[in-house]
Amino acid sequence: MNDGWLKTNTFHYSEFRDVAGLVAAKQKKGLTISLCLPTLNEERTIAKEILIIKSELMLRHPLIDEIVVVDSGSTDSTREIAKTYGADVYEANDILPRMERYQGKGENLWKALYITRGDIIVYLDADIKNIHHRFAYGLLGPLLLHDRIKYVKAFYDRPIAIGKNKLRPTGGGRVTELVVRPLFSIFFPELTQILQPLSGEYAGYRDIFDQIPFPIGYGVETSMILDIYRRWGLEVMAQVDLDRRIHRNQDTKALGKMAFVILKTFINRKLELGLIDLHEKMYDEMIQYNLVREEYKANITRFEGHERPPMIGIEEYREKFFPETTQGESP
Amino acid sequence: MEGYLNRIPEMVEQIRAVRDTIITNILLIGQTPAPTFREKRRTSVFMDRLAEFQVDEVTTDGYRNPIGVIHGTSAEKPPIFVVAHLDTFFNKDIVYNYSVGENTITGPGLMDNTVGVGVLVSLPFLFQCLGLRFESDIVLAGVIQSIGKGNLRGIRHLLKTWEGPIRGGVCIEGGELGRLNYFSDGMIRAEIECSISRSTGVTHKFLPNSILVLNEIINEILKLRLPQRPRSRIVIGKISGGVDHGAVAYEATMGLEIRSHSDRIVKDIYKDIQEIVDGISHEDQVDLKLSTISNLNATRLRYNDPLVKHSAAVLRALGIEPVSDPTESALSILLSHNIPSVTLGVTHGYNYYEEDATMEIEPMYKGIAQIIGVITAIDSGVCDE
Structure with missing residues (x-):
């Protein structure tokens, strides 16, 4: 395997600390940049993400042009708090309302393409406990300073929060190491150079994102990497060390569900590419067992595996962003 | 005196207008662990923030207290010290997860003394926004090793090794707004x-x-x-x-x-x-x-000391009734070096020593205005009388 990419396309956020330099590069290229935060009940963390990014990368340095929150129907105060601190807040169901409604992170990311206006879009998870503006400028650095790079993914040291506010210094990334990395090693060894393929922080040019499909759930990160790799190759991708990100620890059963969806997404992509044959149908249900009153009870979770098509094929999107093109015709 | 007293209430709105950056500083400081004797990471954040605000000199002293110096317009006037202790009661292994609501901020160590430090590093930015220049150099010091067994070693060392006179000092604590400490037991x-x-x-x-x-x-x-x-x-x-x-x-x-x-x-x-x-x-x-x-050691200014009188006037100009109790903090070290000084609280809060320590956002704007008012008073010569 050629591991040259790891050396040439891996950066550290500190290489892009000169935010004024990034603003100059952005202005020279005549670009606009949008930040999208997908949310579902994130009232504890949403305000600080908005505040820090807005203060440092909008008010003090005009690097980011808009902050957009796309919410999946939070039942807490996420939307109200986000509005209080100045984000543009949308409910996913209100965007492109003629389309069938789905709920999931991938759905929010996909719909964000329609409501944002940036040439570059930065996606950050809304549950980052140690948010810092490096999460945004670190991802934007390679895109603004290296013309060949169109998509940037984050990696970091991942301490995990355990119990009530206790921290374990190492850990996390279990689905990556137990599911994604073995799959990449078997089928796409080159992609193993992406150190944290499931990280929820990435940025890229609109004309990359609007040409790829978005699974509505957990599989969105895996499919995004596979689709960009297939269409444009590894060279357009980069990864940035963001130092440290503290995240919620999920129990094994929740990770099992995540692994189920990722595996399915992966197999579907392989089938589409004609790289494998499947002689039996795949099921949509993840079956886990719980011991309830000395009896094992099946806990079945259904994952339909819905996927949104490339946004470029959506008529409303083309009307908004490419009004000069003929209706129904891709630009 | 009357002139700047009248101007102080007007500052509150201007300070509120840059809320996002002040809260950002509080968050960036607060989510960086700083148990006593292990303040290195917070020291770096402190210095990074001052450097980002173009403070003239950003350095550490021989004891690793982080310091920023904003140059004044007069080379003759001694510097004014603005001090907040950097360390917290919490150990490094908890999640310093700060949460911002519509009217409050919550997080471990917030009231003692994340708010104080966050406001301290915001001062250069606020001075720029308010168009303030001072005759004296303003020395912004985040002192380490203050709490418990730290025994205020950071401030002790800073003052012991500082060459030259110091015009006056302001110590910033998270709460409570209205405290005006000018003596220590x-x-x-x-x-x-x-x-x-x-x-x-x-x-x-x-x-x-x-x-x-x-x-x-x-x-x-x-x-x-x-x-x-x-x-x-x-x-x-x-x-x-x-x-x-x-x-x-x-x-x-x-x-x-x-x-x-x-x-x-x-x-x-x-x-x-x-x-x-x-x-x-x-x-x-x-x-x-x-x-x-x-x-x-017990140290004190008199109640009719010009700094105490003017500080009380600043608080009253903002509609805050000053409350004076003894304090066991950096103030006593400043006073023991015969530096006229007071301690001020930034805002109201509760659960000071719990992981969910909480501050109210709105009173903070007045709390910051009073700090700037007292610095202005010192710069106008009240400690020189």
């Missing part, structure tokens, strides 16, 4: 450790219990007669020991503070407690050790 903070030998034999027919031994010491301390004037008191603030409900406790520790307006009385009370400890140790045949963790 003499204080000795001490620990009593009780240890019971695990060996049985002729020494003890029945093993003593270290918790009960400490209880006996507490009873004896409570019998001490303390003077009403100078005002003096003993605070028994901590006690821990034992391992299980049904097992004799071999080890126990208690922490206490002796405070008085008079240093001599503090020392006398300490001697009394030493005698109690020695007596019980002898009679109960247990190992008892009294040790000093930290100490401060």
